[in-house]
Amino acid sequence: MRLAILLSGRGSNFQAIHEAVRSGTLDAEIVLVLSNRPDAPGIERAREYGYNAPVVDHKTFANRTAHEEEVLRRLDAAHPDFIVLAGYMRLLSAAFVERWRNRILNIHPSLLPAFPGVDAQAQALAHGVKVSGCTVHFVDEHLDAGPIIVQRTVPVHDDDTPDTLAARILVEEHAAYVEALTKLARGYRIEGRRVVAP
Numbered sequence: 504m505r506l507a508i509l510l511s512g513r514g515s516n517f518q519a520i521h522e523a524v525r526s527g528t529l530d531a532e533i534v535l536v537l538s539n540r541p542d543a544p545g546i547e548r549a550r551e552y553g554y555n556a557p558v559v560d561h562k563t564f565a566n567r568t569a570h571e572e573e574v575l576r577r578l579d580a581a582h583p584d585f586i587v588l589a590g591y592m593r594l595l596s597a598a599f600v601e602r603w604r605n606r607i608l609n610i611h612p613s614l615l616p617a618f619p620g621v622d623a624q625a626q627a628l629a630h631g632v633k634v635s636g637c638t639v640h641f642v643d644e645h646l647d648a649g650p651i652i653v654q655r656t657v658p659v660h661d662d663d664t665p666d667t668l669a670a671r672i673l674v675e676e677h678a679a680y681v682e683a684l685t686k687l688a689r690g691y692r693i694e695g696r697r698v699v700a701p
């Protein structure tokens with residue numbers, strides 16, 4: 504299973520996948536790590552590990568389409584089976600999603616369909632939910648909306664802040680991405696919105 508990872512920041516989910524591959528927990532190969540931000544700590548780490556890890560800086564392109572075309576070129580050249588969004592802070596166009604339909608994964612720090620979009624942990628706290636978590640899902644044309652592959656839960660404590668809740672969820676995110684990729688590697692089919700084992 505060939506993986507291309509797109510990130511914009513810290514890269515802890517990338518690191519979790521890297522460690523699972525390196526330890527043999529996950530039977531996969533990371534063939535590309537791409538960042539749209541030159542200062543992303545995750546891309547520095549990817550280079551330290553020796554990955555093909557280019558920066559395609561959106562600020563150096565005339566418009567959104569031109570940037571995305573370059574990202575697509577890099578992806579095509581790497582021949583991934585799956586594109587893993589790991590804190591990639593760019594919206595993908597409908598054409599991008601169509602090109603890689605049901606082969607783009609995202610992770611979101613809430614139990615979707617609750618609390619899509621930014622500041623999911625703060626949204627969860629403000630709503631007063633007692634349980635939250637994370638969702639690994641396929642990407643479709645809508646924000647944080649495609650078929651769900653894996654979810655993991657955490658309790659929400661009365662004294663949580665967005666940061667303490669995010670830290671608890673992040674631990675589960677790292678396990679969830681490895682769990683989701685392992686599930687996909689074993690084979691799956693998509694029935695409507697449901698991702699099911701064969």
Ligand code: GRF
Nearest residue numbers: 513514515516590610611612
């Ligand atoms: C994670 O919370 C993920 O759910 C969200 O962006 C964050 C990325 O963190 N989509 P990291 O860069 O993988 O550490």
